[in-house]
Amino acid sequence: MVSYNFELIPEKKIGALNLDRGFQYGDGLFETMICENGQILFLEDHLERLRKGLKALRITPPKSLNKETIISEVRSLAEADGLGDHIRVKLTTWRKEGGLYTPISNEANVMITVKPVQQQTDENYFIKTDFCETSTVAYSAVSFCKTLSSMSYVLAGIEKKEKEVDDLIICNTEGYVAEFISSNIFWIKDDKVYTPKLETGCVAGISRKNIIKVLENHGYKVKKVLARKYDLTYADVILSTNIAGVKIVKELEGRTYNSPRAWRTLFLKAYDL
Structure with missing residues:
Protein backbone atom coordinates (compact mmCIF):
# COMPACT_ATOMS: atom_id res chain seq x y z
CA MET A 1 0.00 0.00 0.00
CA VAL A 2 0.97 3.64 -0.47
CA SER A 3 -0.54 6.92 0.68
CA TYR A 4 -1.35 8.83 -2.51
CA ASN A 5 -2.82 12.30 -1.98
CA PHE A 6 -3.46 11.14 1.61
CA GLU A 7 -5.47 8.14 0.50
CA LEU A 8 -4.30 4.57 1.04
CA ILE A 9 -4.32 2.71 -2.26
CA PRO A 10 -2.64 -0.46 -3.57
CA GLU A 11 0.89 0.27 -4.77
CA LYS A 12 0.18 -1.25 -8.18
CA LYS A 13 -2.42 1.47 -8.89
CA ILE A 14 0.26 4.15 -9.21
CA GLY A 15 2.24 2.02 -11.61
CA ALA A 16 6.01 2.41 -11.50
CA LEU A 17 6.10 5.97 -10.11
CA ASN A 18 7.57 4.97 -6.76
CA LEU A 19 10.36 3.07 -8.54
CA ASP A 20 10.91 5.39 -11.50
CA ARG A 21 14.28 7.17 -11.21
CA GLY A 22 13.17 9.95 -13.53
CA PHE A 23 10.30 10.72 -11.14
CA GLN A 24 12.18 10.07 -7.90
CA TYR A 25 15.56 11.66 -8.68
CA GLY A 26 15.30 13.53 -11.97
CA ASP A 27 17.86 11.00 -13.18
CA GLY A 28 17.64 11.60 -16.91
CA LEU A 29 17.64 13.98 -19.86
CA PHE A 30 15.32 15.20 -22.58
CA GLU A 31 15.45 16.82 -25.99
CA THR A 32 12.71 18.96 -27.50
CA MET A 33 12.63 19.11 -31.29
CA ILE A 34 10.50 20.50 -34.10
CA CYS A 35 9.29 18.30 -36.95
CA GLU A 36 8.13 20.09 -40.09
CA ASN A 37 6.67 18.17 -43.02
CA GLY A 38 8.19 14.94 -41.77
CA GLN A 39 11.68 16.37 -41.20
CA ILE A 40 13.07 16.81 -37.69
CA LEU A 41 15.07 20.01 -37.50
CA PHE A 42 18.68 19.60 -36.25
CA LEU A 43 18.06 15.94 -35.35
CA GLU A 44 21.72 14.92 -35.53
CA ASP A 45 22.72 17.84 -33.28
CA HIS A 46 20.05 16.89 -30.75
CA LEU A 47 21.24 13.28 -30.68
CA GLU A 48 24.86 14.38 -30.28
CA ARG A 49 24.00 16.53 -27.25
CA LEU A 50 21.84 13.77 -25.79
CA ARG A 51 24.60 11.18 -26.13
CA LYS A 52 27.13 13.51 -24.49
CA GLY A 53 24.72 14.10 -21.62
CA LEU A 54 24.01 10.40 -21.16
CA LYS A 55 27.75 9.73 -21.13
CA ALA A 56 28.20 12.35 -18.40
CA LEU A 57 25.44 10.66 -16.36
CA ARG A 58 26.88 7.17 -17.03
CA ILE A 59 23.61 6.09 -18.62
CA THR A 60 23.93 3.59 -21.46
CA PRO A 61 21.58 4.42 -24.35
CA PRO A 62 19.88 1.57 -26.22
CA LYS A 63 21.23 0.75 -29.67
CA SER A 64 17.85 1.70 -31.13
CA LEU A 65 18.38 5.33 -30.07
CA ASN A 66 19.34 6.48 -33.56
CA LYS A 67 18.20 8.84 -36.27
CA SER A 76 3.98 6.71 -36.59
CA LEU A 77 2.95 8.79 -33.57
CA ALA A 78 1.95 11.77 -35.71
CA GLU A 79 -0.16 9.55 -37.96
CA ALA A 80 -1.79 7.78 -35.00
CA GLU A 97 14.70 1.60 -11.77
CA GLY A 98 16.73 0.43 -8.81
CA GLY A 99 18.81 1.90 -6.01
CA LEU A 100 18.62 5.14 -4.08
CA TYR A 101 21.12 7.90 -4.90
CA THR A 102 23.46 5.13 -6.03
CA PRO A 103 21.77 3.41 -8.98
CA ILE A 104 21.76 -0.32 -9.58
CA SER A 105 21.58 -0.11 -13.37
CA ASN A 106 22.94 2.21 -16.05
CA GLU A 107 20.46 1.09 -18.69
CA ALA A 108 18.01 3.64 -20.09
CA ASN A 109 14.29 3.95 -20.62
CA VAL A 110 13.23 6.00 -23.66
CA MET A 111 9.94 7.77 -24.35
CA ILE A 112 8.91 9.86 -27.36
CA THR A 113 5.85 12.12 -27.35
CA VAL A 114 4.46 14.43 -30.03
CA LYS A 115 2.20 17.47 -29.81
CA PRO A 116 1.01 20.06 -32.33
CA VAL A 117 2.84 23.37 -32.05
CA GLN A 118 1.75 26.84 -33.08
CA GLN A 119 4.04 28.57 -35.54
CA GLN A 120 5.35 32.04 -34.75
CA THR A 121 3.64 34.99 -36.40
CA ASP A 122 4.49 38.69 -36.69
CA GLU A 123 2.29 39.27 -33.65
CA ASN A 124 3.98 36.90 -31.21
CA TYR A 125 7.71 37.24 -31.78
CA PHE A 126 8.13 40.55 -29.92
CA ILE A 127 8.43 39.90 -26.18
CA LYS A 128 8.37 41.81 -22.91
CA THR A 129 10.91 40.51 -20.41
CA ASP A 130 12.65 41.14 -17.10
CA PHE A 131 15.47 39.70 -15.00
CA CYS A 132 14.69 36.67 -12.84
CA GLU A 133 14.96 37.29 -9.09
CA THR A 134 13.93 33.92 -7.64
CA SER A 135 16.20 31.50 -9.48
CA THR A 136 19.74 31.08 -10.82
CA VAL A 137 21.68 28.47 -12.78
CA ALA A 138 25.17 27.10 -12.22
CA TYR A 139 27.83 25.46 -14.37
CA SER A 140 28.19 21.70 -13.93
CA ALA A 141 29.14 18.55 -15.81
CA VAL A 142 25.60 18.40 -17.25
CA SER A 143 24.53 22.06 -17.41
CA PHE A 144 25.05 22.01 -21.19
CA CYS A 145 22.11 19.60 -21.66
CA LYS A 146 18.47 19.47 -20.59
CA THR A 147 18.05 17.44 -17.42
CA LEU A 148 14.86 16.23 -15.76
CA SER A 149 15.89 18.27 -12.68
CA SER A 150 14.31 21.53 -13.83
CA MET A 151 13.28 23.34 -10.65
CA SER A 152 15.32 26.46 -11.48
CA TYR A 153 13.28 26.89 -14.64
CA VAL A 154 10.00 26.02 -12.93
CA LEU A 155 10.60 28.75 -10.33
CA ALA A 156 11.48 31.19 -13.10
CA GLY A 157 8.29 30.23 -14.93
CA ILE A 158 6.22 30.96 -11.84
CA GLU A 159 7.90 34.35 -11.43
CA LYS A 160 7.29 35.13 -15.11
CA LYS A 161 3.60 34.47 -14.61
CA GLU A 162 3.48 36.64 -11.48
CA LYS A 163 5.26 39.52 -13.24
CA GLU A 164 3.00 39.18 -16.29
CA VAL A 165 5.87 39.19 -18.77
CA ASP A 166 6.61 36.91 -21.72
CA ASP A 167 9.98 35.61 -20.48
CA LEU A 168 12.70 36.13 -17.89
CA ILE A 169 16.46 36.41 -18.21
CA ILE A 170 18.19 34.09 -15.73
CA CYS A 171 21.64 34.84 -14.32
CA ASN A 172 24.02 32.34 -12.78
CA THR A 173 25.07 32.12 -9.15
CA GLU A 174 27.85 34.67 -9.77
CA GLY A 175 25.51 37.21 -11.32
CA TYR A 176 26.46 36.70 -14.96
CA VAL A 177 23.72 36.61 -17.61
CA ALA A 178 23.05 33.00 -18.65
CA GLU A 179 19.83 32.45 -20.64
CA PHE A 180 16.08 32.86 -20.90
CA ILE A 181 13.79 30.30 -19.24
CA SER A 182 13.70 27.96 -22.23
CA SER A 183 15.94 29.63 -24.77
CA ASN A 184 19.38 31.07 -25.32
CA ILE A 185 20.11 34.78 -25.46
CA PHE A 186 22.01 36.91 -27.97
CA TRP A 187 22.46 40.65 -28.02
CA ILE A 188 23.93 43.16 -30.44
CA LYS A 189 25.82 46.33 -29.61
CA ASP A 190 27.35 48.47 -32.37
CA ASP A 191 26.92 45.61 -34.87
CA LYS A 192 28.86 43.19 -32.64
CA VAL A 193 27.07 40.00 -31.58
CA TYR A 194 27.36 38.55 -28.07
CA THR A 195 26.09 35.46 -26.25
CA PRO A 196 26.94 34.01 -22.81
CA LYS A 197 29.72 31.47 -22.44
CA LEU A 198 28.64 27.91 -21.64
CA GLU A 199 30.60 28.34 -18.41
CA THR A 200 27.74 30.51 -17.14
CA GLY A 201 25.70 27.31 -16.82
CA CYS A 202 23.45 28.00 -19.80
CA VAL A 203 22.22 25.15 -21.96
CA ALA A 204 24.29 24.50 -25.09
CA GLY A 205 21.32 25.27 -27.30
CA ILE A 206 21.03 23.54 -30.66
CA SER A 207 19.65 26.69 -32.28
CA ARG A 208 22.45 28.69 -30.61
CA LYS A 209 25.03 26.41 -32.23
CA ASN A 210 23.53 26.73 -35.71
CA ILE A 211 22.86 30.47 -35.46
CA ILE A 212 26.51 31.05 -34.56
CA LYS A 213 27.51 29.15 -37.73
CA VAL A 214 25.18 31.27 -39.88
CA LEU A 215 26.38 34.53 -38.36
CA GLU A 216 30.03 33.63 -38.84
CA ASN A 217 29.31 32.65 -42.45
CA HIS A 218 27.91 36.17 -42.88
CA GLY A 219 31.05 37.78 -41.49
CA TYR A 220 29.99 38.29 -37.86
CA LYS A 221 32.30 37.02 -35.12
CA VAL A 222 30.09 35.97 -32.21
CA LYS A 223 31.73 36.85 -28.90
CA LYS A 224 31.02 34.36 -26.10
CA VAL A 225 31.29 36.40 -22.93
CA LEU A 226 30.67 36.78 -19.21
CA ALA A 227 28.22 39.68 -19.07
CA ARG A 228 26.38 41.57 -16.35
CA LYS A 229 22.83 42.86 -16.42
CA TYR A 230 23.95 46.36 -17.43
CA ASP A 231 25.50 44.96 -20.63
CA LEU A 232 21.99 44.06 -21.78
CA THR A 233 20.54 47.35 -20.59
CA TYR A 234 22.72 49.18 -23.11
CA ALA A 235 22.38 46.66 -25.94
CA ASP A 236 20.90 47.73 -29.26
CA VAL A 237 19.07 44.44 -29.90
CA ILE A 238 18.29 41.43 -27.67
CA LEU A 239 17.08 38.15 -29.12
CA SER A 240 15.73 34.90 -27.69
CA THR A 241 16.46 31.71 -29.64
CA LYS A 250 10.73 44.86 -27.11
CA GLU A 251 10.93 45.74 -23.40
CA LEU A 252 13.34 44.93 -20.55
CA GLU A 253 12.87 46.34 -17.04
CA GLY A 254 10.64 49.05 -18.48
CA ARG A 255 13.09 50.11 -21.18
CA THR A 256 11.80 49.80 -24.74
CA TYR A 257 13.92 48.67 -27.66
CA ASN A 258 13.50 49.62 -31.31
CA SER A 259 14.80 46.32 -32.63
CA PRO A 260 15.28 46.04 -36.40
CA ARG A 261 13.70 42.93 -37.90
CA ALA A 262 16.72 42.42 -40.15
CA TRP A 263 18.59 40.73 -37.30
CA ARG A 264 15.77 38.25 -36.76
CA THR A 265 15.66 37.54 -40.49
CA LEU A 266 19.39 36.77 -40.44
CA PHE A 267 19.09 34.52 -37.38
CA LEU A 268 16.22 32.59 -38.99
CA LYS A 269 18.49 31.48 -41.83
CA ALA A 270 19.79 28.85 -39.39
CA TYR A 271 16.37 27.16 -39.49
CA ASP A 272 16.21 26.70 -43.25
CA LEU A 273 15.65 23.02 -44.01
Missing part, protein backbone atom coordinates in the same frame (compact mmCIF):
# COMPACT_ATOMS: atom_id res chain seq x y z
CA GLU A 68 16.29 6.29 -38.34
CA THR A 69 14.32 4.86 -35.42
CA ILE A 70 13.36 8.28 -34.07
CA ILE A 71 12.12 9.49 -37.47
CA SER A 72 10.07 6.31 -37.89
CA GLU A 73 8.57 6.55 -34.40
CA VAL A 74 7.68 10.23 -34.78
CA ARG A 75 5.94 9.60 -38.10
CA ASP A 81 -2.69 11.12 -33.37
CA GLY A 82 -3.80 12.74 -36.62
CA LEU A 83 -1.36 15.63 -36.29
CA GLY A 84 -0.47 18.13 -38.99
CA ASP A 85 2.85 19.19 -40.49
CA HIS A 86 4.20 21.25 -37.56
CA ILE A 87 4.91 19.07 -34.53
CA ARG A 88 6.80 19.38 -31.25
CA VAL A 89 8.72 16.21 -30.39
CA LYS A 90 9.95 15.40 -26.89
CA LEU A 91 12.50 12.63 -26.48
CA THR A 92 13.05 11.66 -22.84
CA THR A 93 15.65 9.21 -21.53
CA TRP A 94 16.14 8.19 -17.91
CA ARG A 95 17.91 5.51 -15.92
CA LYS A 96 16.04 2.29 -15.25
CA ASN A 242 15.32 28.10 -29.33
CA ILE A 243 14.04 25.33 -31.58
CA ALA A 244 10.68 27.10 -31.93
CA GLY A 245 12.30 30.15 -33.54
CA VAL A 246 13.65 33.63 -32.82
CA LYS A 247 12.02 36.36 -30.75
CA ILE A 248 13.00 40.00 -30.24
CA VAL A 249 12.89 41.76 -26.88
Whole structure:
Protein backbone atom coordinates (compact mmCIF):
# COMPACT_ATOMS: atom_id res chain seq x y z
CA MET A 1 0.00 0.00 0.00
CA VAL A 2 0.97 3.64 -0.47
CA SER A 3 -0.54 6.92 0.68
CA TYR A 4 -1.35 8.83 -2.51
CA ASN A 5 -2.82 12.30 -1.98
CA PHE A 6 -3.46 11.14 1.61
CA GLU A 7 -5.47 8.14 0.50
CA LEU A 8 -4.30 4.57 1.04
CA ILE A 9 -4.32 2.71 -2.26
CA PRO A 10 -2.64 -0.46 -3.57
CA GLU A 11 0.89 0.27 -4.77
CA LYS A 12 0.18 -1.25 -8.18
CA LYS A 13 -2.42 1.47 -8.89
CA ILE A 14 0.26 4.15 -9.21
CA GLY A 15 2.24 2.02 -11.61
CA ALA A 16 6.01 2.41 -11.50
CA LEU A 17 6.10 5.97 -10.11
CA ASN A 18 7.57 4.97 -6.76
CA LEU A 19 10.36 3.07 -8.54
CA ASP A 20 10.91 5.39 -11.50
CA ARG A 21 14.28 7.17 -11.21
CA GLY A 22 13.17 9.95 -13.53
CA PHE A 23 10.30 10.72 -11.14
CA GLN A 24 12.18 10.07 -7.90
CA TYR A 25 15.56 11.66 -8.68
CA GLY A 26 15.30 13.53 -11.97
CA ASP A 27 17.86 11.00 -13.18
CA GLY A 28 17.64 11.60 -16.91
CA LEU A 29 17.64 13.98 -19.86
CA PHE A 30 15.32 15.20 -22.58
CA GLU A 31 15.45 16.82 -25.99
CA THR A 32 12.71 18.96 -27.50
CA MET A 33 12.63 19.11 -31.29
CA ILE A 34 10.50 20.50 -34.10
CA CYS A 35 9.29 18.30 -36.95
CA GLU A 36 8.13 20.09 -40.09
CA ASN A 37 6.67 18.17 -43.02
CA GLY A 38 8.19 14.94 -41.77
CA GLN A 39 11.68 16.37 -41.20
CA ILE A 40 13.07 16.81 -37.69
CA LEU A 41 15.07 20.01 -37.50
CA PHE A 42 18.68 19.60 -36.25
CA LEU A 43 18.06 15.94 -35.35
CA GLU A 44 21.72 14.92 -35.53
CA ASP A 45 22.72 17.84 -33.28
CA HIS A 46 20.05 16.89 -30.75
CA LEU A 47 21.24 13.28 -30.68
CA GLU A 48 24.86 14.38 -30.28
CA ARG A 49 24.00 16.53 -27.25
CA LEU A 50 21.84 13.77 -25.79
CA ARG A 51 24.60 11.18 -26.13
CA LYS A 52 27.13 13.51 -24.49
CA GLY A 53 24.72 14.10 -21.62
CA LEU A 54 24.01 10.40 -21.16
CA LYS A 55 27.75 9.73 -21.13
CA ALA A 56 28.20 12.35 -18.40
CA LEU A 57 25.44 10.66 -16.36
CA ARG A 58 26.88 7.17 -17.03
CA ILE A 59 23.61 6.09 -18.62
CA THR A 60 23.93 3.59 -21.46
CA PRO A 61 21.58 4.42 -24.35
CA PRO A 62 19.88 1.57 -26.22
CA LYS A 63 21.23 0.75 -29.67
CA SER A 64 17.85 1.70 -31.13
CA LEU A 65 18.38 5.33 -30.07
CA ASN A 66 19.34 6.48 -33.56
CA LYS A 67 18.20 8.84 -36.27
CA GLU A 68 16.29 6.29 -38.34
CA THR A 69 14.32 4.86 -35.42
CA ILE A 70 13.36 8.28 -34.07
CA ILE A 71 12.12 9.49 -37.47
CA SER A 72 10.07 6.31 -37.89
CA GLU A 73 8.57 6.55 -34.40
CA VAL A 74 7.68 10.23 -34.78
CA ARG A 75 5.94 9.60 -38.10
CA SER A 76 3.98 6.71 -36.59
CA LEU A 77 2.95 8.79 -33.57
CA ALA A 78 1.95 11.77 -35.71
CA GLU A 79 -0.16 9.55 -37.96
CA ALA A 80 -1.79 7.78 -35.00
CA ASP A 81 -2.69 11.12 -33.37
CA GLY A 82 -3.80 12.74 -36.62
CA LEU A 83 -1.36 15.63 -36.29
CA GLY A 84 -0.47 18.13 -38.99
CA ASP A 85 2.85 19.19 -40.49
CA HIS A 86 4.20 21.25 -37.56
CA ILE A 87 4.91 19.07 -34.53
CA ARG A 88 6.80 19.38 -31.25
CA VAL A 89 8.72 16.21 -30.39
CA LYS A 90 9.95 15.40 -26.89
CA LEU A 91 12.50 12.63 -26.48
CA THR A 92 13.05 11.66 -22.84
CA THR A 93 15.65 9.21 -21.53
CA TRP A 94 16.14 8.19 -17.91
CA ARG A 95 17.91 5.51 -15.92
CA LYS A 96 16.04 2.29 -15.25
CA GLU A 97 14.70 1.60 -11.77
CA GLY A 98 16.73 0.43 -8.81
CA GLY A 99 18.81 1.90 -6.01
CA LEU A 100 18.62 5.14 -4.08
CA TYR A 101 21.12 7.90 -4.90
CA THR A 102 23.46 5.13 -6.03
CA PRO A 103 21.77 3.41 -8.98
CA ILE A 104 21.76 -0.32 -9.58
CA SER A 105 21.58 -0.11 -13.37
CA ASN A 106 22.94 2.21 -16.05
CA GLU A 107 20.46 1.09 -18.69
CA ALA A 108 18.01 3.64 -20.09
CA ASN A 109 14.29 3.95 -20.62
CA VAL A 110 13.23 6.00 -23.66
CA MET A 111 9.94 7.77 -24.35
CA ILE A 112 8.91 9.86 -27.36
CA THR A 113 5.85 12.12 -27.35
CA VAL A 114 4.46 14.43 -30.03
CA LYS A 115 2.20 17.47 -29.81
CA PRO A 116 1.01 20.06 -32.33
CA VAL A 117 2.84 23.37 -32.05
CA GLN A 118 1.75 26.84 -33.08
CA GLN A 119 4.04 28.57 -35.54
CA GLN A 120 5.35 32.04 -34.75
CA THR A 121 3.64 34.99 -36.40
CA ASP A 122 4.49 38.69 -36.69
CA GLU A 123 2.29 39.27 -33.65
CA ASN A 124 3.98 36.90 -31.21
CA TYR A 125 7.71 37.24 -31.78
CA PHE A 126 8.13 40.55 -29.92
CA ILE A 127 8.43 39.90 -26.18
CA LYS A 128 8.37 41.81 -22.91
CA THR A 129 10.91 40.51 -20.41
CA ASP A 130 12.65 41.14 -17.10
CA PHE A 131 15.47 39.70 -15.00
CA CYS A 132 14.69 36.67 -12.84
CA GLU A 133 14.96 37.29 -9.09
CA THR A 134 13.93 33.92 -7.64
CA SER A 135 16.20 31.50 -9.48
CA THR A 136 19.74 31.08 -10.82
CA VAL A 137 21.68 28.47 -12.78
CA ALA A 138 25.17 27.10 -12.22
CA TYR A 139 27.83 25.46 -14.37
CA SER A 140 28.19 21.70 -13.93
CA ALA A 141 29.14 18.55 -15.81
CA VAL A 142 25.60 18.40 -17.25
CA SER A 143 24.53 22.06 -17.41
CA PHE A 144 25.05 22.01 -21.19
CA CYS A 145 22.11 19.60 -21.66
CA LYS A 146 18.47 19.47 -20.59
CA THR A 147 18.05 17.44 -17.42
CA LEU A 148 14.86 16.23 -15.76
CA SER A 149 15.89 18.27 -12.68
CA SER A 150 14.31 21.53 -13.83
CA MET A 151 13.28 23.34 -10.65
CA SER A 152 15.32 26.46 -11.48
CA TYR A 153 13.28 26.89 -14.64
CA VAL A 154 10.00 26.02 -12.93
CA LEU A 155 10.60 28.75 -10.33
CA ALA A 156 11.48 31.19 -13.10
CA GLY A 157 8.29 30.23 -14.93
CA ILE A 158 6.22 30.96 -11.84
CA GLU A 159 7.90 34.35 -11.43
CA LYS A 160 7.29 35.13 -15.11
CA LYS A 161 3.60 34.47 -14.61
CA GLU A 162 3.48 36.64 -11.48
CA LYS A 163 5.26 39.52 -13.24
CA GLU A 164 3.00 39.18 -16.29
CA VAL A 165 5.87 39.19 -18.77
CA ASP A 166 6.61 36.91 -21.72
CA ASP A 167 9.98 35.61 -20.48
CA LEU A 168 12.70 36.13 -17.89
CA ILE A 169 16.46 36.41 -18.21
CA ILE A 170 18.19 34.09 -15.73
CA CYS A 171 21.64 34.84 -14.32
CA ASN A 172 24.02 32.34 -12.78
CA THR A 173 25.07 32.12 -9.15
CA GLU A 174 27.85 34.67 -9.77
CA GLY A 175 25.51 37.21 -11.32
CA TYR A 176 26.46 36.70 -14.96
CA VAL A 177 23.72 36.61 -17.61
CA ALA A 178 23.05 33.00 -18.65
CA GLU A 179 19.83 32.45 -20.64
CA PHE A 180 16.08 32.86 -20.90
CA ILE A 181 13.79 30.30 -19.24
CA SER A 182 13.70 27.96 -22.23
CA SER A 183 15.94 29.63 -24.77
CA ASN A 184 19.38 31.07 -25.32
CA ILE A 185 20.11 34.78 -25.46
CA PHE A 186 22.01 36.91 -27.97
CA TRP A 187 22.46 40.65 -28.02
CA ILE A 188 23.93 43.16 -30.44
CA LYS A 189 25.82 46.33 -29.61
CA ASP A 190 27.35 48.47 -32.37
CA ASP A 191 26.92 45.61 -34.87
CA LYS A 192 28.86 43.19 -32.64
CA VAL A 193 27.07 40.00 -31.58
CA TYR A 194 27.36 38.55 -28.07
CA THR A 195 26.09 35.46 -26.25
CA PRO A 196 26.94 34.01 -22.81
CA LYS A 197 29.72 31.47 -22.44
CA LEU A 198 28.64 27.91 -21.64
CA GLU A 199 30.60 28.34 -18.41
CA THR A 200 27.74 30.51 -17.14
CA GLY A 201 25.70 27.31 -16.82
CA CYS A 202 23.45 28.00 -19.80
CA VAL A 203 22.22 25.15 -21.96
CA ALA A 204 24.29 24.50 -25.09
CA GLY A 205 21.32 25.27 -27.30
CA ILE A 206 21.03 23.54 -30.66
CA SER A 207 19.65 26.69 -32.28
CA ARG A 208 22.45 28.69 -30.61
CA LYS A 209 25.03 26.41 -32.23
CA ASN A 210 23.53 26.73 -35.71
CA ILE A 211 22.86 30.47 -35.46
CA ILE A 212 26.51 31.05 -34.56
CA LYS A 213 27.51 29.15 -37.73
CA VAL A 214 25.18 31.27 -39.88
CA LEU A 215 26.38 34.53 -38.36
CA GLU A 216 30.03 33.63 -38.84
CA ASN A 217 29.31 32.65 -42.45
CA HIS A 218 27.91 36.17 -42.88
CA GLY A 219 31.05 37.78 -41.49
CA TYR A 220 29.99 38.29 -37.86
CA LYS A 221 32.30 37.02 -35.12
CA VAL A 222 30.09 35.97 -32.21
CA LYS A 223 31.73 36.85 -28.90
CA LYS A 224 31.02 34.36 -26.10
CA VAL A 225 31.29 36.40 -22.93
CA LEU A 226 30.67 36.78 -19.21
CA ALA A 227 28.22 39.68 -19.07
CA ARG A 228 26.38 41.57 -16.35
CA LYS A 229 22.83 42.86 -16.42
CA TYR A 230 23.95 46.36 -17.43
CA ASP A 231 25.50 44.96 -20.63
CA LEU A 232 21.99 44.06 -21.78
CA THR A 233 20.54 47.35 -20.59
CA TYR A 234 22.72 49.18 -23.11
CA ALA A 235 22.38 46.66 -25.94
CA ASP A 236 20.90 47.73 -29.26
CA VAL A 237 19.07 44.44 -29.90
CA ILE A 238 18.29 41.43 -27.67
CA LEU A 239 17.08 38.15 -29.12
CA SER A 240 15.73 34.90 -27.69
CA THR A 241 16.46 31.71 -29.64
CA ASN A 242 15.32 28.10 -29.33
CA ILE A 243 14.04 25.33 -31.58
CA ALA A 244 10.68 27.10 -31.93
CA GLY A 245 12.30 30.15 -33.54
CA VAL A 246 13.65 33.63 -32.82
CA LYS A 247 12.02 36.36 -30.75
CA ILE A 248 13.00 40.00 -30.24
CA VAL A 249 12.89 41.76 -26.88
CA LYS A 250 10.73 44.86 -27.11
CA GLU A 251 10.93 45.74 -23.40
CA LEU A 252 13.34 44.93 -20.55
CA GLU A 253 12.87 46.34 -17.04
CA GLY A 254 10.64 49.05 -18.48
CA ARG A 255 13.09 50.11 -21.18
CA THR A 256 11.80 49.80 -24.74
CA TYR A 257 13.92 48.67 -27.66
CA ASN A 258 13.50 49.62 -31.31
CA SER A 259 14.80 46.32 -32.63
CA PRO A 260 15.28 46.04 -36.40
CA ARG A 261 13.70 42.93 -37.90
CA ALA A 262 16.72 42.42 -40.15
CA TRP A 263 18.59 40.73 -37.30
CA ARG A 264 15.77 38.25 -36.76
CA THR A 265 15.66 37.54 -40.49
CA LEU A 266 19.39 36.77 -40.44
CA PHE A 267 19.09 34.52 -37.38
CA LEU A 268 16.22 32.59 -38.99
CA LYS A 269 18.49 31.48 -41.83
CA ALA A 270 19.79 28.85 -39.39
CA TYR A 271 16.37 27.16 -39.49
CA ASP A 272 16.21 26.70 -43.25
CA LEU A 273 15.65 23.02 -44.01
